[in-house]
Amino acid sequence: MTRSSTRLLPAAALALVAGIVIGSLVLPRDVEVESATLLSPGRPLPAFELVREDASPFTRADFEGDWSLVFFGFTHCPDICPATLETLAAVKRRLEREGDPVPRVLFASVDPERDDPGTIADYVRYFDPAFQGATGTPEAIQELTRKLGIISAKVWNEDGSAYTVDHSASVLLIGPDASLRAVFGTPHRVEPMARDLAAILEGRAVPAPPGGTG
Amino acid sequence: MRSPVVFLAALAAAVVLAALAGCQPDSPTGGIGIEDPWVRAVPPSASATAGYFVLENGSGEDLVLAAVTAAGIPRAEIHETTMADGVMRMRRLDSVTIPAGETATFAPGGRHLMLFADPLPAAGSSVTVELAFADGRVLAFEAPVRRGAD
Numbered sequence: 390m391t392r393s394s395t396r397l398l399p400a401a402a403l404a405l406v407a408g409i410v411i412g413s414l415v416l417p418r419d420v421e422v423e424s425a426t427l428l429s430p431g432r433p434l435p436a437f438e439l440v441r442e443d444a445s446p447f448t449r450a451d452f453e454g455d456w457s458l459v460f461f462g463f464t465h466c467p468d469i470c471p472a473t474l475e476t477l478a479a480v481k482r483r484l485e486r487e488g489d490p491v492p493r494v495l496f497a498s499v500d501p502e503r504d505d506p507g508t509i510a511d512y513v514r515y516f517d518p519a520f521q522g523a524t525g526t527p528e529a530i531q532e533l534t535r536k537l538g539i540i541s542a543k544v545w546n547e548d549g550s551a552y553t554v555d556h557s558a559s560v561l562l563i564g565p566d567a568s569l570r571a572v573f574g575t576p577h578r579v580e581p582m583a584r585d586l587a588a589i590l591e592g593r594a595v596p597a598p599p600g601g602t603g
Numbered sequence: 604m605r606s607p608v609v610f611l612a613a614l615a616a617a618v619v620l621a622a623l624a625g626c627q628p629d630s631p632t633g634g635i636g637i638e639d640p641w642v643r644a645v646p647p648s649a650s651a652t653a654g655y656f657v658l659e660n661g662s663g664e665d666l667v668l669a670a671v672t673a674a675g676i677p678r679a680e681i682h683e684t685t686m687a688d689g690v691m692r693m694r695r696l697d698s699v700t701i702p703a704g705e706t707a708t709f710a711p712g713g714r715h716l717m718l719f720a721d722p723l724p725a726a727g728s729s730v731t732v733e734l735a736f737a738d739g740r741v742l743a744f745e746a747p748v749r750r751g752a753d
Contacts, residue, residue: 416670467718468684469691471643472711477752510650515646540690547695558691574689576712 420588421597424581431568439525442510452567457494463500474516489587498524499541634662640746644726653717654716667737668699674731678719
């Protein structure tokens with residue numbers, strides 16, 4: 390090493406530090422995602438066919454080009470389903486207010502016997518006019534949920550007069566490439582979910598270190 | 604003929620007194636407090652909704668919540684949502700025991716009142732809920748119907 394390059398070292402170090410400081414102020418920061426499990430690379434969705442309100446099919450291709458949040462539930466569900474949809478509506482309002490990208494929200498029924506396409510569309514629009522609903526044949530729903538790792542099971546009450554549907558309460562994030570990119574587990578909270586979604590959609594998300602606070 | 608009349612009058616007076624006593628907040632449900640009661644406003648196409656509240660048992664003795672009724676609601680039950688490995692389950696509870704000095708929370712994602720009606724009460728209205736305890740005590744309160752995110 391020459392004498393002159395040795396003399397340059399402190400200056401280079403200073404420049405490096407200055408660069409880091411300025412960069413951290415100017416460039417968007419990475420966000421450690423705590424409210425969701427990231428899938429990298431994304432897991433491509435299988436082919437499927439659900440039904441929309443106007444009876445047109447909703448297929449894998451309909452996910453292409455946009456980010457989408459998907460929640461499986463049913464309209465006879467009084468607690469978790471409306472609570473989750475209220476949370477997703479609040480997340481959407483928050484993203485809009487912050488000027489962040491906003492994913493589409495799709496509520497897919499795990500109770501196709503009782504939820505016809507019109508019922509489920511009316512139901513979700515109550516929470517946000519832009520929310521979409523989809524249902525399908527019991528076979529199509531079962532196959533799609535199974536492939537996505539969503540569990541659902543019909544459970545009758547003691548006197549056999551009514552049933553409920555036990556189901557996974559996770560919210561799935563589907564990327565514009567129609568692949569599963571993240572899974573938001575319970576409980577769903579507006580603030581961390583909105584922050585993490587904004588980071589993922591803007592490409593600033595990094596997984597939280599194992600054993601973190603999440 | 605006189606004694607049955609006297610008896611009936613006494614009985615009527617006793618019923619009125621009992622009813623009046625029931626209206627007083629500190630008796631016979633003394634020490635039982637209800638905080639933040641609300642009923643979730645849900646879409647018109649829904650057939651059931653949930654009611655929430657926090658019950659503080661300051662009565663000095665264990666309480667057993669045995670039944671629930673709600674004005675204008677044909678069927679009301681106590682339910683519990685539980686989460687296991689991310690799967691939501693909901694089951695009816697026969698009763699809930701609230702030990703003396705403790706608080707029972709009925710909240711989204713946990714214990715709640717399950718209210719079945721068609722139509723369900725709209726946002727902005729309220730529902731009169733009556734909790735019936737195993738010892739015969741009844742506690743009534745108004746729960747506003749509103750939307751809510753957690």
